[in-house]
Amino acid sequence: MTTESPSEYNNLETLPTAAILAGMNRLDRTVPETVAKALPQIEKLVEAIVARLSAGGRLFYIGAGTSGRLGVVDASECPPTFGVPAEMVVGIMAGGDSAIRVAVEGAEDDAEQAWKDLQAHNISTKDVLVGIAASGRTPYVIGGLTQARAAGVATGCVVCNAGSAVAAAAEFPVEVVTGPEFLTGSTRLKAGSAQKMVLNMLTTATFVRLGYVRGNKMVDMKLSNVKLVERGERMLMEELGIGEAEAAELLKQHGSVRAALQAR
Structure with a gap:
């Protein structure tokens, strides 16, 4: 997995603050270019989501750790931004809602739990499921996608390694291969940024297509403050x-x- 490859920067503890920040910024600037390479895959997934939501379906995200939290954040922003019901986009986190703030050890290794979590929301063939996993090998996500796809649910994913088990389990995979992190293996950095960009695209493009935007304005936003x-x-x-x-x-x-x- 390239996300686990050693950083090209070493002896980080000896670097001055300016050098740490410059190194991180240099690597971060590669993220948009990497996302751009995946635009054809992202387009296919958006079209699948639009088709389901326009027919009354819902979008589900599943993930663990940073990936799961990003899904929850994107889902939670859809109602205030587009005025859609909270149940239209649902983010599900391995380990439950408490894992959003405090890590639940081992939750991501349970390959059966994601499907149980999805069934609690009565997921059906009208819906679409997107698994989010930087590594592409998270058992919670693989299990959820595998069982959902077998049940006839449309499936997609966002991963940051090529040729992963998560991508193989999804009908509409999005692979954004971000490479080694500044801090070796810390996928909350470049990989997390890339995943956030892709999730922004998925929901924004979907709700533009579904008519929740006029011109370039959020005309259905909730006037909550x-x-x-x-x-x-x-x-x-x-x-x-x-x-x-x-x-x-x-x-x-x-x-x-x-x-x-x-x-x-």
Whole structure:
């Protein structure tokens, strides 16, 4: 696994802060180029997700450690960003929700638990499952993908090593081969950055395709704080050519940017 290969940097403890930061930054700049190489694979997975969600299905993420946490974060951002129900995108973490903050030892090695966790959400053939694993060999993810695919669920994955068991288990694999980390084996670094970029693409492209964006605006976002209310007002001012007071009144009256735009 290239993610486990030795770092090209050594004797890190002897380096000054500036050299540590420069080395990390140099390697981080390779991540977008690596993701770009996987765009055709990402496109296929997005199309599969769009097809299922447009027919009433859901998107599930499963993962362990950093990979699992990234899935939970991406899923949790979809309702406030796009105004979709919380159950439309679900992030499931090996070891349960408590593992988001505190590592649950051995949870990722249970090849049977992911399918049990998915069944608790009544996963079906209408849904799509994406396994996230930098190593590409996490038993929790392999087991979940294998059993889901056997049950007729569409499956994808995001991995950071080539030719992995996780990719082999998925119908729509995305392989972003990020190579050795600055700190050997610490896949929360480049690999984690690459996975976050891919997950951003999956959900953003999906919800754009499904009509949750107008122009380049998040017109269905939840107005859950002052910043977002002010953003909504600016959207209305720009779209309708009105003043701040009128925009504020429209937003208060209709409760969302989309509803206010449709009312005009």
